[in-house]
Amino acid sequence: MSEDISYTAEEISKLLKISKLTVYDLIKKGELPSYRVGKQMRVDASDLNAYKLKSKGVPPQAQSEHPAPAVTSATSVNHGIRPLVITGQDISLDILAKHLEKHAAGVRPLRSHVGSLDSLISMYSGQSDIVSTHLLDGDTGEYNLPYIRKLFVGSSYMVVNLLARSAGLVVAQGNPHNIKGWADLSRSQLRIVNRERGSGARVLLDEQLRLHGIKPNQLHGYDHVLTNHLSVAAKVASGEADIGVGIEKAVSIVGNVEFLPLIQESYDLVVIKKPDNQSWIRSLMAVLHSEDFIQELTAIAGYDLSRTGQILYET
DSSP, X not given: OGGGOEEEHHHHHHHHTOOHHHHHHHHHTTSSXXXXXXXXXXXXXXXXXXXXXXXXXXXXXXXXXXXXXXXXXXXXXXXXXXXXXXXXOOHHHHHHHHHXXXXXXXXXXXXXXXXXXXXXXXXXXXXXXXXXXXXXXXXXXXXXXXXXXXXXXXXXXXXXXXXXXXXXXXXXXXXXXXOOSGGGXXXXXXXXXXXXXXXXXXXXXXXXXXXXXXXXGGSBTTTOEESSHHHHHHHHHTTSOSEXXXXXXXXXXXXXXXXXXXXXXXXXXXXXXXXXXXXHHHXXXXXXXXXXXXXXXXXXXXXXXXXXXXXXXXX
């Protein structure tokens, strides 16, 4: 059915042979109804067909006689294929999406690059299917489950470990300020670069500040917000900040910075259990336990895969 099919701006630009800027202009003017999946705008096939008919001069009352044509473009979603929205920012999720596309019949994985808390909220509102999260509860020292249990009361869901990784502080090469841990954030001369609200890194920082009795307004640059680990590491590498919360992988990519590992975080996946989800959930579990997937993640530094695919909680 055409209402099950949607297009990105790039796909529409290829189909209509116009620039992406023109597509965005049509969306902005309201001529192409759209909706957002993460940072990506999508347009349903039925709305695209209505725009084309309108451009041809077909009156609205006659458009029902011209249904959307079957999809033949190689970049489009086939009939009967439903989108499977996977949220989160780690590269492991891109690899997961690639493997699911090969092995999960009837779905097309789509990536939504949003933080942990926004991911859980998007699932709660029915806008995502597989969400990743790494949220520390400072009182218990436990990752993710305290937040998930509170949000999904009465829901049937499963929490599965994707990987574990070290989180900590990113500092300049040579650690010139001799930073050793979270307590050092109380120093007034340090310049910090922060992450956006709802991200796992932001929650980790805020929890550590609370546990160490440090007020956010004591940190110079607390309101200086970036939206990914690489940007944080790059800002420290450039000398524009002295410290940031990050992960080891980002430091290895950026260079000219050092990483102080302070906590091992659990990076987990959450899925809602419904009858029509069972097929792709089985495919998801098969991928997580597959040798090909594990080997691909093993090649990336900083991942602990000892619990990958382990069900941590299930209702």
